[in-house]
Amino acid sequence: MGALKVGTLEVWPPVVLAPMAGITNTAFRRLCREQGGGLYVSEMITSRALVERNAKTLRMIRFHDEERPRSIQLYGVDPAVVGRAVRMIAEEDLADHVDLNFGCPVPKVTRKGGGSALPYKRNLLRAILREAVANAGSLPVTMKMRKGIDDDHLTYLDAGRIAAGEGVAAVALHGRTAVQHYGGQADWDAIARLKEAVTEIPVLGNGDIWSADDALRMMRETGCDGVVVGRGCLGRPWLFRDLTAAFEGSAERARPRLGEVAATMARHAELLVEHAEDERHGIIDFRKHVGWYTKGFTLGAEQRRALALAESLDELRERLSALDADQPWPAAAEGPRGKSNERDRVHLPEGWLDDPYDGVAPGADAESDISGG
Template sequence: MSSLPTVTRTPGLTIGPIELDVPIVLAPMAGVTNTAYRRLCREYGTGLFVSEMITSRALVERTPESMRLITHHPSETIRSIQLYGVDPKTMGEAVTMLVAENRADHIDMNFGCPVPKVTRRGGGAALPWKSDLFRGIVEAAVTAAGDIPVTVKMRKGIDDDHLTYLEAARAAEGAGVASIALHARTAADFYSGHADWSAISALKETITSIPVLGNGDIWSADDALRMVDETGCDGVVVGRGCLGRPWLFADLTAAFRARAGEITEAESLASRVQPPLGDVARALRRHAELLTEFYDGEERACRDIRKHVAWYFKGYPVGHELRTALAMVTSLAEMDDLLATLDGSLPYPGVDAEGPRGRAGRPKRPALPNKWLESRSLDTPGLAELAGAELEHSGG
């Protein structure tokens, strides 16, 4: 472990009226950051835990799944919801609904999705290229939100030749957002290679009136501290690094508390979690239990937990047959029987259990609507095509 830097700032983060003890945000991830996983992460550490991305259109239409996703557990004292939209009017209606029905304390907006089926219709990370449309969506959300803080998460741009983040950030700052988070990759990068933290530095130099948060390649607490040191950002946004590792928030919390002088470096290092296999199994089991409560039944919970198995056991000597069996469980009792066969005393495997999780993909030419890059404004036919981009996809 690297030594902690000299204290130069407090560890907290202020986003409008929201004051966090530590500058840590859980990034929304489709099919992952539901109420169950947010509760699990909060059992280990603290921060701002944002919901899965919900499309503004689905929310206005009150689809059953969107209504489930905006429902928070009573223990979630800051109800944070991420929205994605391509139309200012619909976005305004969605935020108005959340405010009128007292369903949120914080609203985040996603302009970072790199998924081809979204960008090929002009949505996600492609949308800020149409600067007037981007500004209109953000302004509609901020106006409808009133006193509730609205934040924005984005990527650098479409590709290295079509960067949008500085212009979009200035527009968002002018519209009155409470903070801006940057995933330091382009849509073309997808999740490949290394995040360009220098872009976070450039954003921090450009935006001075509100907090700037950095996202990309935070796999450990040391990575988070290094990002803050190298870029000057006000906080970090953690996504894929916590897949199958809810205890990462314990490490992050301890690291930032030590940075602030609230605990000693020795206490911080002692708080870092390096779980033996038995503790990993208990975390997986707890996750499944919380999913059962979230879905009000074991069947769907067991289907949901299957994709997490490989993430939890990354680096641990768990055989293929057992992993496969765990990825096919149909009940908590069946999971209990399988987990009971593990040697819980096996120690943390070190670096083999760390690093990236999930598919990184490869750099690719972004899929875009025809002639999308020829103009920074959106014509009427383009607006009709854009409506199809509002799909249930997350990421950024």
């Protein structure tokens, strides 16, 4: 098995960290990079906010010096604005790779015609991809998508063929529809069908990769060229250590005791504080990670609460040091993590489904201040 080739980039192991709002900032990306190789993508960036040089957005695309290659995920609905954003990234050397988001199922995105709703409009999708590639210079442009809006409105095969025809360097498919959100089971058969339909460029698979062995099994069963890992690494950055080992043929897997988990938690909090340039904001941002890191371990409710309510790095370190460092990795820590509820319906612009090619277009407010998701 060779390296994943994404345009001019060679990625080894063939693993991509999925953009996750509020998670995949530079602190988390650095933490994961310390564990293993791959391509680590930023939080979702709104193309309009980028070209307007929104201060929050410019802050979100900062990369640490040790981050190479640098990957930005862009969200956009206007071909011209997406093209300008990609040109800005290329000309100002803001990143080495651009990923386009057509997979976000969040209602505030889909109700405006963006994210996982957009590929239903084939001509609009083609126009966005064409502008992005035309303005990227030597930077590879990739796209991430879902199967479609629901089982009655599948778009992934058409979208994959359009992407290949427009010069996109790789496509990634999350094996769920928008209405599934993160519920149910990912459809790996759809990944295999996309791989059969799109042979010109790499096809990456995403969905229900909770372990390195899941990644190997996905590639074996679907024939995909690489994997995209999202929720499986929440509270488990060492999953990237496992993935590197697995793709290099090693059966060794990380099973950290609570002491090692605690040290990683402290490191994560320190990186968040450095990223935020403010101790309190960094510590508050870390709080959402506590439950993921401690999942399955025997901790009292008061211990978990105390960790989540620490007010400073010193206080957090003190509370982490009080944990039973020798407590072994629990079987209950394996498997799914993160929210997984399905939705009743997908919120879409009125009349969106009337015509899969033209008709209703996303409104001018579809990109208003949603960098990060």
